[in-house]
Amino acid sequence: MSPTKFATVLFVALPAIAAAQRPLPELRIEPTAGGSIFYIKNNSPEALTAYLIELVDYPGSSYSLWQDETVAEPIPPKGEKRIQVANMTVGAVPDYVKMQAALYGGGTAAGIPEKVAQMLDRRRSMLETTRQLIGRIEKAQAEGTAKGEVVAGLRQWADTLQPAGKGNRNSQAAINQAAARGVISATAGRLDAQSPAESLTVLRGWERALGTSARAQ
Numbered sequence: 001m002s003p004t005k006f007a008t009v010l011f012v013a014l015p016a017i018a019a020a021q022r023p024l025p026e027l028r029i030e031p032t033a034g035g036s037i038f039y040i041k042n043n044s045p046e047a048l049t050a051y052l053i054e055l056v057d058y059p060g061s062s063y064s065l066w067q068d069e070t071v072a073e074p075i076p077p078k079g080e081k082r083i084q085v086a087n088m089t090v091g092a093v094p095d096y097v098k099m100q101a102a103l104y105g106g107g108t109a110a111g112i113p114e115k116v117a118q119m120l121d122r123r124r125s126m127l128e129t130t131r132q133l134i135g136r137i138e139k140a141q142a143e144g145t146a147k148g149e150v151v152a153g154l155r156q157w158a159d160t161l162q163p164a165g166k167g168n169r170n171s172q173a174a175i176n177q178a179a180a181r182g183v184i185s186a187t188a189g190r191l192d193a194q195s196p197a198e199s200l201t202v203l204r205g206w207e208r209a210l211g212t213s214a215r216a217q
Helices: 003-020 113-143 147-159 172-193 196-216
Strands: 026-032 035-041 048-055 064-068 080-085 097-104 109-111
Touching: 026 097, 035 048, 048 113, 064 080, 064 113, 064 172, 097 113, 109 113, 113 147, 113 172, 113 196, 147 172, 172 196
Parallel strands: none
Antiparallel strands: 026 035, 035 080, 048 064, 048 097, 097 109
């Protein structure tokens, strides 16, 4: 595609994305003993599938919560979700805590464009990790590998994705790594308690949801 044609396509696409944007979810925060509570209200007509909450411009502290409801239960239109976290700062200074980005089930987005882009890349990493997990478990089944050995292997894999020192935790690589580690750890715990077939059913559901989200965007 020539630069002129690409510029024309981009020019046409950007207004369409802007028109499709939804409002950010409503965020309310309460302090509690030993932590804080987030209340996320979805005021959109579409299900809320992912969002980012951050502590913004507060001296000496940082905090971010990347939440992906695709691998849980999306928050329905007009629905609300309560999340308790261990961080006490966010409950003490709620004016500094902002909803930065959100993704909705219909493929629309809201918030700071750079944060939306980070969230989409994070979700692509989750999809890739989910597909790798499916491949590992299917291979183990085909080869007759003991479930305990598979679980141990997954936990070792998650351990290799631990953050290295005090690097830039807001880099895309660090964000994606943390997301992948979460998916792997959750799968190891589920596989330890359930059958491989049950674990695969969950993972394939995640794969469909994350894949649909990627195509919608």
